[in-house]
Amino acid sequence: MVALLVGMCPGLDEGLLRSLRAADIRTVEDLVSSDIEDLAQKCSVSYKALFAVRRVLLAQHTAFPVSGADLYEELLSSTAILSTGNPSLDKLLDSGLYTGEITELTGGPGSGKSQVCFGVAVHIAYHLKQSVIYIDTTGGLTAGRLLQMLQTETNNRDEQMEALQRIHTFRLFDVCALLDCLYGLICGRGRGACVGGGSVKALIVDSVSAVIAPLLGGKQNEGMSLMRQVAAALKTMAKDFSVAVLVTNHVTRSGSGEAQPGLGVSWSHVPTTRILLERVESGASGRRSATLIKSSRQACLIKEDFDLQWWSRAEGGRGGGGGGETSGKRKLDETDP
Amino acid sequence: KRAAVSAVRMKRPVSSLSLGSSLKGKLVRAGFQFTTDLQDLNPEHLSAEAGVSQQEALEALQAASSGHGVAPVTALELLQKEEEFRSIVTFCSQLDEALGGGVPVGKVTEICGAPGVGKTQLCLQLAVDVQVPAVFGGLGGQVLFVDTEGGFQVQRLVDLAGAAVRHCSLLAEDEEQRVAMTTFTVETILSNVFLVRCRDYVELLAELHLLADFLSNRPRLRLLVIDSVAFPFLRLHDDLSQRTRLLQGLGLRLIAAATGHNIAVVTTNHMTTRLHSSQAQLAPALGDVWGHAPSIRLLLRWEESRRLASIVKSPGHMDASVQYQITYQGFRDADQSERPPSKRPRSQTDQSASSRKNTGT
Numbered sequence: 001m002v003a004l005l006v007g008m009c010p011g012l013d014e015g016l017l018r019s020l021r022a023a024d025i026r027t028v029e030d031l032v033s034s035d036i037e038d039l040a041q042k043c044s045v046s047y048k049a050l051f052a053v054r055r056v057l058l059a060q061h062t063a064f065p066v067s068g069a070d071l072y073e074e075l076l077s078s079t080a081i082l083s084t085g086n087p088s089l090d091k092l093l094d095s096g097l098y099t100g101e102i103t104e105l106t107g108g109p110g111s112g113k114s115q116v117c118f119g120v121a122v123h124i125a126y127h128l129k130q131s132v133i134y135i136d137t138t139g140g141l142t143a144g145r146l147l148q149m150l151q152t153e154t155n156n157r158d159e160q161m162e163a164l165q166r167i168h169t170f171r172l173f174d175v176c177a178l179l180d181c182l183y184g185l186i187c188g189r190g191r192g193a194c195v196g197g198g199s200v201k202a203l204i205v206d207s208v209s210a211v212i213a214p215l216l217g218g219k220q221n222e223g224m225s226l227m228r229q230v231a232a233a234l235k236t237m238a239k240d241f242s243v244a245v246l247v248t249n250h251v252t253r254s255g256s257g258e259a260q261p262g263l264g265v266s267w268s269h270v271p272t273t274r275i276l277l278e279r280v281e282s283g284a285s286g287r288r289s290a291t292l293i294k295s296s297r298q299a300c301l302i303k304e305d306f307d308l309q310w311w312s313r314a315e316g317g318r319g320g321g322g323g324g325e326t327s328g329k330r331k332l333d334e335t336d337p
Numbered sequence: 338k339r340a341a342v343s344a345v346r347m348k349r350p351v352s353s354l355s356l357g358s359s360l361k362g363k364l365v366r367a368g369f370q371f372t373t374d375l376q377d378l379n380p381e382h383l384s385a386e387a388g389v390s391q392q393e394a395l396e397a398l399q400a401a402s403s404g405h406g407v408a409p410v411t412a413l414e415l416l417q418k419e420e421e422f423r424s425i426v427t428f429c430s431q432l433d434e435a436l437g438g439g440v441p442v443g444k445v446t447e448i449c450g451a452p453g454v455g456k457t458q459l460c461l462q463l464a465v466d467v468q469v470p471a472v473f474g475g476l477g478g479q480v481l482f483v484d485t486e487g488g489f490q491v492q493r494l495v496d497l498a499g500a501a502v503r504h505c506s507l508l509a510e511d512e513e514q515r516v517a518m519t520t521f522t523v524e525t526i527l528s529n530v531f532l533v534r535c536r537d538y539v540e541l542l543a544e545l546h547l548l549a550d551f552l553s554n555r556p557r558l559r560l561l562v563i564d565s566v567a568f569p570f571l572r573l574h575d576d577l578s579q580r581t582r583l584l585q586g587l588g589l590r591l592i593a594a595a596t597g598h599n600i601a602v603v604t605t606n607h608m609t610t611r612l613h614s615s616q617a618q619l620a621p622a623l624g625d626v627w628g629h630a631p632s633i634r635l636l637l638r639w640e641e642s643r644r645l646a647s648i649v650k651s652p653g654h655m656d657a658s659v660q661y662q663i664t665y666q667g668f669r670d671a672d673q674s675e676r677p678p679s680k681r682p683r684s685q686t687d688q689s690a691s692s693r694k695n696t697g698t
Contacts, residue, residue: 173589
C-alpha cells in the first residue's frame with residue numbers, strides 16, 4: 001500500500017491531493033481501484049486529468065514480466081558457487097554454496113555446525129579472497145579457532161591477518177538487533193562492510209534459531225511475524241546482492257526420537273537446501289555425518305561422513321602426528337616451538 | 338525499469354521495526370510501507386495521517402530514523418580482544434591445558450555430572466581462582482555465586498581459599514608479587530564472593546533480569562556461577578513448552594551478559610537418562626534446547642575409582658578427557674596430591690604428557 005504524495009507524478013498537486021483525501025482516497029491502490037468518473041464528480045476535477053494521473057501511477061507501480069530466457073541469462077552471469085573447503089560437504093551441496101540461495105545446517109548441540117561455519121568463513125576469506133559477514137548469536141565465535149584454521153593453510157603471518165580482516169563479525173543476541181543489522185547491510189547505511197560493494201559473497205548467521213525460537217509459541221503472537229521478517233531480509237540479501245547465505249538451526253526431537261530441524265514448518269520453506277549434521281557414535285572425535293534433507297538439485301537423504309578436522313589438516317609434514325591423531329586442534333604443548 | 342524495481346526493494350519495510358504490532362498495522366494501513374516514507378514527517382502530521390497518538394508517532398519516527406545496527410568487528414580485532422583476556426585456571430593443570438588456559442572469559446561453560454562427582458567443588462574452586470591477582474597470572478576479579486540447590490558451604494570455601502593463598506605465597510618471588518599477597522587473603526577472598534540464593538525458577542529469572550544493573554555497578558566482576566541451572570527447571574514438567582521458552586531466553590541472556598560485560602559464566606547441570614535406540618544412556622538434563630546455550634561443555638564422571646573430566650563440546654578445543662581429583666585443598670591434578678602443582682606450564686609438559694598417555698586419552 002503506497003501512500004499518495006505530492007509530486008509523485010505530474011498533475012498530482014496539493015489541491016488534487018486534498019480533494020482526494022477528502023474523498024477517502026489515500027493510497028495508490030485506492031485510486032487505481034476506484035471509479036474515475038465517480039471520483040471526478042466527487043472531487044470536482046476534470047476526468048481527463050484524473051485519468052492521466054491514474055495511467056502514470058499504474059505505469060510506475062506495476063511489475064513487469066521477465067522472459068525465462070532473460071532470467072536464465074541473468075542467473076548465469078550473477079550466480080557463483082562457493083566451495084566450502086571440504087570435498088564431502090561439497091559433494092552433498094552439488095559443488096558448494098550457491099549465491100542467491102539460503103543453505104541451512106541443522107544439528108544437535110556439539111554436532112559441528114559452528115565448526116563448519118568457521119571452516120567455510122576461513123576458506124572463503126583465504127582461498128577465494130572474498131569478504132564474509134559472520135553474524136553470531138550463540139556466543140561461540142572464537143577468533144582463536146579461526147586463526148588455528150588459517151595457520152594450517154599458510155605460515156605467513158601477514159596473509160593470516162589479511163584473511164582475518166576479510167571476515168566481518170557481528171554479535172547480536174536479540175531479533176530486533178538482527179533485523180537492524182540485516183537492513184543496515186541492505187540499505188548500505190551501516191558503517192563498515194556494505195553488501196552493495198560487491199566483494200561480500202557470503203553471509204553466515206549462526207544461529208538463526210537462537211534468537212527466534214524463544215519468541216514462538218505460548219501467548220506470544222509476534223514470533224511468526226518476526227520470523228518472516230528475518231526470512232524476507234535474508235532472501236533480499238541473497239537474491240538482490242548475489243550473496244550465498246548460510247544459516248544454522250537447532251533440532252527438536254519428534255515423537256519417535258527422530259531429529260527434525262527446529263523452527264517448524266513455516267521456516268522449512270525458507271532455505272533452499274538443508275543439511276542435518278550428526279555425531280558418528282563409533283568414530284574418532286572429529287567424525288560427523290551429514291545428511292541432505294532438502295534439496296532442489298539432488299536426490300534427498302544422501303549421507304556423507306566427514307571429518308571436522310578437515311579444515312585444519314596439515315599440508316604435508318608440518319609435524320602432524322602419526323597414527324590416529326591428525327593435525328588441527330592441537331594441544332598447547334605441541335605448538336610450542 | 339529493473340533498476341527502479343530493485344531500488345524499491347532496498348528500503349526497509351515498516352513491519353520490521355521494533356514497534357508494537359497495532360501501531361505497525363495502523364502505519365501500514367495508512368500507506369506508510371517503508372521507513373523512507375516516514376522520513377520527512379513531523380509527529381503531528383504523522384499522528385493525523387495514521388490515526389495514532391502523538392506519543393506513538395514520535396516513537397515510530399525515532400525507530401525509523403535510528404537502528405542501523407552496530408558496526409562490524411573484523412575477526413582480527415576480535416582476536417586481539419580475545420588475547421587480552423585470560424582464562425580462569427582450575428588448578429588442575431591437565432584440564433587447564435585441554436581448555437587452552439582454563440575456563441574462558443566471555444563464554445558460557447557448562448559443567449555436567451551425576452550427583453556427588455564434584456560440580457559444586459569445581460565451582461567453588463573457580464570462585465577462588467578468579468580472584469588470584471594479575472601478577473600471578475589470574476584475573477583479580479569478583480564473583481557472583483547464584484545457589485539454587487543450597488550446596489554452597491562457606492567452610493569449604495574457606496579451606497579452598499586458604500590453600501590458594503598458601504600456594505601463591507610459595508610462588509611469590511619478586512616485590513610486586515609480595516605486595517599483591519598482602520591483598521590476597523582468606524578474608525578478602527570471602528568478601529569478593531557475592532552469594533545469592535534462589536529457591537525457584539522465578540527467583541532465578543528475576544535475579545538475571547537485575548544482572549545488567551549489578552554488572553554495571555561492579556566492573557571488577559569476572560565470574561558468574563549458577564549452581565545449578567537444572568534444579569529449578571526440573572520441577573517444571575507440566576508445561577514443557579513454557580520451560581523450553583524460558584530456557585532459551587535464559588540462555589540468550591547469559592550469553593549476552595558474558596560477551597557484553599566480559600565475564601565467564603559457569604553453569605552446572607544434572608544428568609538424566611535418555612533412551613536411544615532401546616539403550617539407556619546418561620545425557621545432560623534439560624534436553625537439546627538448553628544444550629545449544631553453553632559454548633563449552635565439561636562432563637565430570639566416575640570410571641571405576643578414577644574421576645574423569647571430559648570436554649564434550651567446545652568451539653576451539655578438541656574433545657579430550659583428563660583425570661582429576663578433589664583433595665582437601667580443592668580441585669587438583671590426579672597423582673599430585675602431595676606436591677603443590679606449579680603454575681609454570683613448560684615444566685609441566687613432560688609430566689602431563691606422560692600422565693596423559695597413562696590415562697589413555
